[in-house]
Amino acid sequence: MKNVVKLLSYNTFIPFFYPALMLPIKPWRTKAIKMMDFHTGDRVIVPGVGTGHDLSAIPKDVRVDGVDISDVMLGLGKIKLKLFGMEKSVTLSKMDAEKLSFDDNTFDKAILSLFLTVVFDARKAFAEIVRVVKPGGQILIFDHLLRKSSVPNILAKPIDTVLSYSFASVTRVLDDIIEGYPVTVEKTVKGDLLGFIEGYLLVKH
Ligand SMILES: C[S@@+](CC[C@H](N)C(=O)[O-])C[C@H]1O[C@@H](n2cnc3c(N)ncnc32)[C@H](O)[C@@H]1O
Numbered sequence: 001m002k003n004v005v006k007l008l009s010y011n012t013f014i015p016f017f018y019p020a021l022m023l024p025i026k027p028w029r030t031k032a033i034k035m036m037d038f039h040t041g042d043r044v045i046v047p048g049v050g051t052g053h054d055l056s057a058i059p060k061d062v063r064v065d066g067v068d069i070s071d072v073m074l075g076l077g078k079i080k081l082k083l084f085g086m087e088k089s090v091t092l093s094k095m096d097a098e099k100l101s102f103d104d105n106t107f108d109k110a111i112l113s114l115f116l117t118v119v120f121d122a123r124k125a126f127a128e129i130v131r132v133v134k135p136g137g138q139i140l141i142f143d144h145l146l147r148k149s150s151v152p153n154i155l156a157k158p159i160d161t162v163l164s165y166s167f168a169s170v171t172r173v174l175d176d177i178i179e180g181y182p183v184t185v186e187k188t189v190k191g192d193l194l195g196f197i198e199g200y201l202l203v204k205h
Pocket residue numbers: 010022047048049050051052053054067068069070073095096097098112113114115118119120168
């Protein structure tokens with residue numbers, strides 16, 4: 001049920017106000033992606049790629065697979081690929097990131113921007129990413145996630161009840177999502193002016 005409402009939101013009103021919402025964080029997003037160590041020919045997966053806000057920050061000599069469940073978000077992303085001549089290096093497909101149809105150890109890198117707070121089962125989606133990324137590969141998380149040590153905000157829970165069904169959850173904890181998976185957080189960077197978003201660079205071992 002939760003996924004149905006979310007799917008409706010991401011296929012109706014969200015895609016249209018989304019670009020305006022994303023514009024102010026563009027420089028922060030670019031800085032976070034720059035923490036990654038790209039090499040020519042790398043394969044990069046972007047789950048929940050949406051309209052492709054990460055794509056301009058990724059070097060053009062790598063091969064990107066972006067997946068999303070929303071036709072409208074993907075449709076707008078495909079227009080962007082045409083406009084900016086990225087069709088050769090980027091493939092956008094409709095796919096549930098909780099059940100990726102890629103083989104184990106396919107990708108050198110993964111970019112999870114504003115995705116783990118949106119996907120229905122964040123641990124399941126993260127497990128899929130860990131499965132398809134090669135050992136030694138880098139996983140960038142750019143999102144509003146709490147840390148175990150965060151002081152709970154009394155407003156967060158009620159806000160979350162409303163937001164999590166349509167847009168994004170605001171109470172998910174990074175440590176809980178990645179616990180037990182073979183990853184280490186190597187670097188962090190601020191993801192917006194207010195400190196609401198953070199960039200985390202993880203390595204799979
Ligand atoms: C907040 S948007 C982020 C889009 C993009 N990553 C960005 O940073 O601008 C979250 C995206 O995740 C997608 N999404 C949610 N659940 C998903 C799933 N199970 N599989 C693939 N995509 C999903 C939504 O359709 C939406 O496009």
